[in-house]
Amino acid sequence: MTSTGFDSWGRIDRRARQSVSPDAYENLRESAAPGAFLPFGNGRSYGDSCHNDQGKLIESRVRTRILGFDPGTGIIACDAGVTLHSILETAIPHRFFLPVTPGTASVTVAGAVANDVHGKNHHARGTFGRHVRGLTLLRSNGEMLACSPVENRELFYATIAGMGLTGLILSVDLQLMKVPSAHIQQHAIRFDTLADYFGMVETVDAEHEYSVAWIDQLAAGKRVGRGVLLAGDHADASCEFPDMPRARRLSVPIAPPFNLLNTMTLKAFNELYFRKEKRGETVKTVKWPGYFHPLDAIGNWNRLYGPKGLYQHQSVYPSADAPYLTPRLLETARKAGHASFLTVLKKFGSQQSGGLLSFPRPGFTLTLDFANQGEETLKLLNRLDAMVVEAGGAINPYKDARMSPQTFDFSFPRWRELEELRDPAMVSNFWKRTALSLPG
Known part of the structure; x- marks a missing residue:
């Protein structure tokens, strides 16, 4: 499918882009050519890290189920396409709040993981990824992996801030924060x-x-x-x-x-x-x-x-x-x-x-x-x-x-570790423009 609904928030490079649903990707992934796909959340990234103009975008935002919420512990499980606003709608009546929220609640939870977003309380709580208890990751080789700080640990920490390059996030378990009031x-x-x-x-x-x-x-x-x-x-x-x-x-x-x-x-x-x-x-x-x-x-x-x-x-x-x-x-x-x-x-x-x-x-x-x-x-x-x-x-x-590429290399000297763990079916305009333009 080709659509115009996949601009980044900066709207610098506006064009129709090809997309597939997560279900369609699951049927196509085993025959995927290198760099043929990239997950796309809700388009709140400003630049080209959410685009793959030589391939197809996987429209993660169509999967929006809250899979479970424990009001005793504050742990919520949800599909990758659930927005932070939807999480707040579920959590606030039980006096829970996001431990970290960026400047918009319109991002998907997988987008928040993939960019390891921060908020106004980094000095107190760190980044979003610190509060992820676990996630389910689908790799293009067919592996469906449960990743957490103790299980598939290396891939878990590559997926946090991995800009969607390690595979398709299917679901996320997140620890929420108890508050007396949301206000x-x-x-x-x-x-x-x-x-x-x-x-x-x-x-x-x-x-x-x-x-x-x-x-x-x-x-x-x-x-x-x-x-x-x-x-x-x-x-x-x-x-x-x-x-x-x-x-x-x-x-x-x-x-x-x-x-x-x-x-x-x-x-x-x-x-x-x-x-x-x-x-x-x-x-x-x-x-x-x-x-x-x-x-x-x-x-x-x-x-x-x-x-x-x-x-x-x-x-x-x-x-x-x-x-x-x-x-x-x-x-x-x-x-x-x-x-x-x-x-x-x-x-x-x-x-x-x-x-x-x-x-x-x-x-x-x-x-x-x-x-x-x-x-x-x-x-x-x-x-x-x-x-x-x-x-x-x-x-x-x-x-x-x-x-x-040189600025990126200086800013993130560990990028080659992510490249080693990148799902070969996933690539972005940003990654090709920066990392893949540098010596390996």
């Missing part, structure tokens, strides 16, 4: 400089489950480095908000003919966003979707970047370099004439994932996104890469659509 007691701390942020983030992280900072990337002069740190903890059981707030009502039906998130509009937005928080610290209870997944309230918000799509750049770099490197990255983008709507800064903790290609590591991570302006945007992203690599950092592969 969040939020501490909004407005700061005027990055020095203020770096001066308080260690203490804030030690005191709170969640911590993330929004930065005004366009601020210049005396306003450079201003932002808001949003710390939080789960509210107590007396919280009066309904467990499952009303679903989103807004959506962007079509992509406008030009980028709506440009320098002019974002300067106005940033000013309003910064000023809406009072000076000092403001504490209030907020609903969990607004704290964890604010942009899920707007369907297809990525279309606001216009017909050429967007690039997202997420990097991680050592803590010692962060006070110097962070403002340089922001300034480099600003001077290049690129405005970032989602500019997020947070501190990763020291908990290790185990996933061979897991992106988080101790240090600070900065996320920027830019409307695609063609060659000028690519030049900027290459400059940002070089600055991060020089500091000993890394670039996030599942946010990427253009990093060089």
Whole structure:
């Protein structure tokens, strides 16, 4: 089947792509040519790690059963195509929550495993993969393997952050986290400089489950480095908000003919966003979707970047370099004439994932996104890469659509171990562009 419903979230390379159902793949796999397939979740990866344009995508999102949930232990078993939102719908009434959630609940659980996603509480809980109790993996040679930290261990940790390259994930067993309420007691701390942020983030992280900072990337002069740190903890059981707030009502039906998130509009937005928080610290209870997944309230918000799509750049770099490197990255983008709507800064903790290609590591991570302006945007992203690599950092592969093989090699020196365990039937545009372009 050929369909147009398989774009990545960045919408850089939009085209019809061939796909098969998981059932069809199970019938085809034994005769599969090398690199003929790749699992596809819900299309929330930003670049080409979810595409295989010389082969077929396996539409994992069509399998959406909750296979079992134990409200005593908080262990949930589900099909690979179940979204994180569906898990929350099942778990929250029993006072459980995802131990780690990324900025959208629309990702599939297999996608969360394959990218070993992180959230606002990496300093406290690490990555998603740390909470996976086990998974079932179908290899193209016909093996259906139960993988866990004790069974088929090597393949288990290759599958976590393995970007779908080790086989087709069929099901996942996940340990959820007991909470008094799904909603969040939020501490909004407005700061005027990055020095203020770096001066308080260690203490804030030690005191709170969640911590993330929004930065005004366009601020210049005396306003450079201003932002808001949003710390939080789960509210107590007396919280009066309904467990499952009303679903989103807004959506962007079509992509406008030009980028709506440009320098002019974002300067106005940033000013309003910064000023809406009072000076000092403001504490209030907020609903969990607004704290964890604010942009899920707007369907297809990525279309606001216009017909050429967007690039997202997420990097991680050592803590010692962060006070110097962070403002340089922001300034480099600003001077290049690129405005970032989602500019997020947070501190990763020291908990290790185990996933061979897991992106988080101790240090600070900065996320920027830019409307695609063609060659000028690519030049900027290459400059940002070089600055991060020089500091000993890394670039996030599942946010990427253009990093060089050399940058990937520096960021993930263990990639050859994943290549040894890769299912020969599975490959992605990203893997061919980076790993398979390097010496073996």
